[in-house]
Amino acid sequence: MKVALAADDEIANHYDELPLWSAPFGQLILEHVPLRRGQTVVDIGAGTGFLAVELAQRCGSESRIIAVDPWAEAMAVLRRKVDYLKLSNVELVISDAAELALPDGSVDVVVSNLGINNFDNAARVLSECHRVLRPGGRLLLSTNLVGHMAEFYDAYRQVLDQFGLDLVPLDRHIDHRATIGSTAALLEAAGFVTSFVESSFRMRFADGTALLNHYFIRLGFLDGWKSIVPAEDTDRVFTALQAELNRRSEATELSLTIPTACFDAVAQPFGQAAQAEANISSTV
Incomplete structure (x- = not known):
């Protein structure tokens, strides 16, 4: 699935309410993401902010949540949510994730809910995520398979x-x-040691x-x-x-199976990553 980033306020205004598509994938991330006070988290492909808003609240007000997305209309919706909820720890960046205006090693966690599905330059984005993460920092991304x-x-x-x-x-x-192998290979090439969790859900129609x-x-x-x-x-x-x-x-009825995966990737210094054997494990 690839949603066109149309300059259409109506799509953005109703985006959360119309699909439940992203929720099961986001829930996988929320089950595994580290939740610690004071950490810096970057949400790549934040959209209208479902995951960023949850993390801002679950990590506490001392945390710093940076939501990144080039879709300006969706980010305007997120801005309204942040203002309504009075979340002082969320920053919005309307930008492509291939170039993050953040120092090297300044981020504890990067998350991306279905973002990799929509990256035209996935290898470049993952490399940028590795750059901004501290050694041992974690990247959690979800995808359908x-x-x-x-x-x-x-x-x-x-x-x-x-x-x-x-x-x-x-x-x-x-x-x-995506497959488990293709996604793991992208992450490993960017300097991560990777594990993953698989699951699935159903979309049901009359x-x-x-x-x-x-x-x-x-x-x-x-x-x-x-x-x-x-x-x-x-x-x-x-x-x-x-x-x-x-x-x-x-x-x-018509029941469609959606296989899902959440990758938990640990940033390694490239010298170590080149020698590390990928630890790929699967939990259903």
Whole structure:
């Protein structure tokens, strides 16, 4: 999923209330992030501030929470939340995370809830996170994984096959998502020693019509799904896909599985990181 950072106040104003998409991922981070008085935390890709606001309150007023995002409209929403809650320990930075105006080794924790999914320059951002973290500082990031919404893609594959359309774009679309290995490799290349926790949740809909008409599905996923087929085939494919999803949900409901992961990466000096063997562990 990649939400376009449209200059649209209405999207930003309603962003928290419309999707529950980011909450399970953020909860994974909140279960594992260090919560200590007086620490400096940077929230990369803060958006409208769900995670930054929680950390500002949970870490206490002596902490310093720096929320970073280039989406100015979303940050305006976060500003209103910070003012309403009278949070004196939150700083807002409207900026790309590839260049953080922070000294080397000045940060205790970096968090990013689904941010890596939307980085065009993930390696550069992770390198910058390593630079600003003190040795032993931690980066916690959440992501969805290859295999998400497998039930939807199975129906999509069937419809494409029925029409005799090329399945390669569908496979490419599915395979572009993160894996444990690909994400761990990015983190290790940036100087981190990495562990992770895997989980999953379900998105449930009455049927395919409800899914395809859902606001957040249309905002975050529908354009990508439609790009899989030639434009001249879009209408007939999606009419058939909706019918197939409805058929599959006749006896019960449409339930989509979302596999998730939270990576807990410890910043190592590059001399040590080059010699350290990655400690990758999985807990379901």
